[in-house]
Amino acid sequence: MIAATPMARYCRQKQRQRRPRRGRRGPHPLQKGGTMKAKKYDVLVAGAGPVGLTTALALRHRGLSPLVVEEKPRGATHSYALALHPRVLHLFAEIGVLQPIIDRALLVRRVSLYAGDARIATQTVAAGDDAHPYVAVIGQDVLEAILVEALEARGVEVRWNHRLARFEQDAEQVFATVAELEERIFGYAAARFDWDVKDEYPVQAAFLVGADGHRSLVRRQLEIGFPEVGPAEHFAVFEFETTKEIEHEMAIVLHDEGLGVLWPLPEGRARWSYRVDPERCPQANREKDHEPVQLVGSGAFPALDPAFLEHLLKTRAPWFPPAIGHLYWRMLVRFERRLAERFGTGRIWLAGDAAHITAPGGIQGMNIGLVEAVDLAGAMLGDLESGRVDKVLGYGERARSVWTQLFALTEAVEAEASAPAAIAAHRQAIVLSLPASGNDLTDLAGRLGLRVPIAAGG
Numbered sequence: 001m002i003a004a005t006p007m008a009r010y011c012r013q014k015q016r017q018r019r020p021r022r023g024r025r026g027p028h029p030l031q032k033g034g035t036m037k038a039k040k041y042d043v044l045v046a047g048a049g050p051v052g053l054t055t056a057l058a059l060r061h062r063g064l065s066p067l068v069v070e071e072k073p074r075g076a077t078h079s080y081a082l083a084l085h086p087r088v089l090h091l092f093a094e095i096g097v098l099q100p101i102i103d104r105a106l107l108v109r110r111v112s113l114y115a116g117d118a119r120i121a122t123q124t125v126a127a128g129d130d131a132h133p134y135v136a137v138i139g140q141d142v143l144e145a146i147l148v149e150a151l152e153a154r155g156v157e158v159r160w161n162h163r164l165a166r167f168e169q170d171a172e173q174v175f176a177t178v179a180e181l182e183e184r185i186f187g188y189a190a191a192r193f194d195w196d197v198k199d200e201y202p203v204q205a206a207f208l209v210g211a212d213g214h215r216s217l218v219r220r221q222l223e224i225g226f227p228e229v230g231p232a233e234h235f236a237v238f239e240f241e242t243t244k245e246i247e248h249e250m251a252i253v254l255h256d257e258g259l260g261v262l263w264p265l266p267e268g269r270a271r272w273s274y275r276v277d278p279e280r281c282p283q284a285n286r287e288k289d290h291e292p293v294q295l296v297g298s299g300a301f302p303a304l305d306p307a308f309l310e311h312l313l314k315t316r317a318p319w320f321p322p323a324i325g326h327l328y329w330r331m332l333v334r335f336e337r338r339l340a341e342r343f344g345t346g347r348i349w350l351a352g353d354a355a356h357i358t359a360p361g362g363i364q365g366m367n368i369g370l371v372e373a374v375d376l377a378g379a380m381l382g383d384l385e386s387g388r389v390d391k392v393l394g395y396g397e398r399a400r401s402v403w404t405q406l407f408a409l410t411e412a413v414e415a416e417a418s419a420p421a422a423i424a425a426h427r428q429a430i431v432l433s434l435p436a437s438g439n440d441l442t443d444l445a446g447r448l449g450l451r452v453p454i455a456a457g458g
Helices: 006-016 049-061 086-094 098-104 142-154 215-223 307-316 363-384 393-411 421-425 427-430 438-447
Strands: 039-045 066-070 106-108 110-115 117-123 133-135 158-160 162-169 172-186 191-210 228-242 249-254 260-266 269-276 295-296 301-302 324-339 348-350
Touching: 039 049, 039 260, 039 363, 049 066, 049 086, 049 142, 049 363, 086 098, 086 363, 086 438, 098 142, 106 260, 110 421, 117 421, 133 260, 142 158, 162 191, 162 215, 191 215, 191 363, 215 348, 228 307, 249 421, 269 307, 301 324, 307 324, 324 393, 348 393, 363 393, 393 427, 421 427, 427 438
Parallel strands: 039 066, 039 191, 066 158, 066 162, 110 249, 191 348
Antiparallel strands: 106 133, 110 117, 162 172, 172 191, 228 269, 228 324, 249 260, 260 269, 295 301
């Protein structure tokens, strides 16, 4: 018999170890009858994406003590969201983090609409008297690093590799269990690295914020439904180096087969996103292509044939210069439209992708989520000061109303008589692709010849 190697013995030993239990019977260890002690916080924030980090910053700005837990390692995010609307820049100015964002961002001041090889409309992103009349284009990973640094400077802890495991609430507090994760080796014949629970500890807080993404544990444990509210869409997404300088404008391309959106990026890059029929997208040859699947964050997406970008540009954006260098992304991504049936209950509330997801064009999902973060922080401060739980109820009603109205725009947008025919034909898709929300969206759409009957986005 062949003796087991030290690695094999180690793997077998780890496989025999029992993982911590996922559930408990009886009272939570922090409630009456429990025995464990924990440090108390005003708010526990689950999720260290832009919305969770902004929530913590807004809470700290108001004098509250938040704790942020994130199951991923620090710096694990790969950017999809990339642009901050003028309205959000005002909020970041209020909480004291705007300047480092502006220093790292590419400022885009204009939105243009194209049909065929012609630019048929162009407008500034915001009114001329706006203090920040531009969209700040910045990678999500860069934005998160800035927010984390700001939190650290303000004495707020972000615990990486720490996952919210379970929670309960009563009329006065939230009682949570957080799992500390560590990377371990699993498997026998073929060893693999994966994350396992190293330890668990209790946390007590007045409120819990679920900013933990579209697979939100907080939403699922609250048993809040997350139904589709519109058809899913597929996008061919290409990010690449540009070999020539391109204009610093957001471009929306109107085409019968689906809209396309161009974002110029910092450091000489650009990103095209085209709405496509997935059945007609030539994917990478799995036998010849060294990268048939693209990994972005925790997702794996089918890689597209690089020649497909050339085809899309030739047929939908012939005005775009031949400026494509190295391709970083060339993937097919499915985007759903979903909205939580409610944004929370009692002392536990959702924000960002945990409560809503939509198509990517104008980066409306993340930006409205950032507005929610600041609104929710203010509501929690008000309730802590009053000793009641009512302002957070108002937050939930406002936040859900915003998205109910925004998704309803697919039926409500009208074109001015003077609007070009292509704009009139694609009016709903245009509005859902603009880099704005609320009154800013109404204003920008109006200047492009479209009437939005509501201040969608709050």
